[in-house]
Amino acid sequence: GAGVSQSPSNKVTEKGKDVELRCDPISGHTALYWYRQRLGQGLEFLIYFQGNSAPDKSGLPSDRFSAERTGESVSTLTIQRTQQEDSAVYLCASSLGGFGSYEQYFGPGTRLTVT
Amino acid sequence: RKEVEQDPGPFNVPEGATVAFNCTYSNSASQSFFWYRQDCRKEPKLLMSVYSSGNEDGRFTAQLNRASQYISLLIRDSKLSDSATYLCVVNPSREYGNKLVFGAGTILRVKS
Numbered sequence: 769g770a771g772v773s774q775s776p777s778n779k780v781t782e783k784g785k786d787v788e789l790r791c792d793p794i795s796g797h798t799a800l801y802w803y804r805q806r807l808g809q810g811l812e813f814l815i816y817f818q819g820n821s822a823p824d825k826s827g828l829p830s831d832r833f834s835a836e837r838t839g840e841s842v843s844t845l846t847i848q849r850t851q852q853e854d855s856a857v858y859l860c861a862s863s864l865g866g867f868g869s870y871e872q873y874f875g876p877g878t879r880l881t882v883t
Numbered sequence: 884r885k886e887v888e889q890d891p892g893p894f895n896v897p898e899g900a901t902v903a904f905n906c907t908y909s910n911s912a913s914q915s916f917f918w919y920r921q922d923c924r925k926e927p928k929l930l931m932s933v934y935s936s937g938n939e940d941g942r943f944t945a946q947l948n949r950a951s952q953y954i955s956l957l958i959r960d961s962k963l964s965d966s967a968t969y970l971c972v973v974n975p976s977r978e979y980g981n982k983l984v985f986g987a988g989t990i991l992r993v994k995s
Contacts (some may be wrong), residue, residue, distance in 0.1 A: 810987030824982055874926035
């Protein structure tokens with residue numbers, strides 16, 4: 769079946785502009801995650817959705833970052849007033865959710881470059 | 884102290900070698916443990932879960948030591964295709980739901 773998809777695959781934006789990144793999880797997966805990976809670095813947790821609610825937003829680096837999820841499906845990550853340090857690959861993952869269903873399936877990521 | 888720590892490497896080994904990676908985690912209440920693999924400029928993919936009794940999948944063996952808060956991955960008879968970054972991953976505790984914490988990764992390069 770279809771895996772996790774993300775769009776766009778690449779995004780180049782000017783400093784100060786807003787960007788919106790999209791994630792389509794695997795159908796039926798109730799849990800959805802956003803991570804950030806800077807070049808040569810590990811994955812940095814941003815936010816976790818269970819259904820449409822976000823019980824853990826602890827990783828969002830600033831109030832310029834926000835995310836929402838609708839219909840227990842698509843999620844969007846919005847970065848306002850982008851800065852150069854926001855340049856990274858943004859990865860989305862989904863899982864069946866619930867305790868004991870931990871395998872996360874990742875999308876190919878959106879490579880964001882802020883110039 | 885980082886929640887999950889790994890030796891970044893790189894580990895440069897010849898084909899056929901046995902190589903071991905270690906990982907430590909800080910939260911003693913951690914529930915679940917995994918190794919993920921990430922190829923260059925690709926997304927991470929689950930390699931294997933790590934069980935308390937230890938588990939093996941072909942050439943790969945994972946071990947967990949809860950007392951020492953230590954996880955290991957052993958790769959036998961290394962192949963060129965094993966070259967990748969190996970990520971140690973921990974679910975910190977039930978109160979975090981399905982949140983996973985990723986180590987920064989250990990780079991493996993297998994050479995002919």
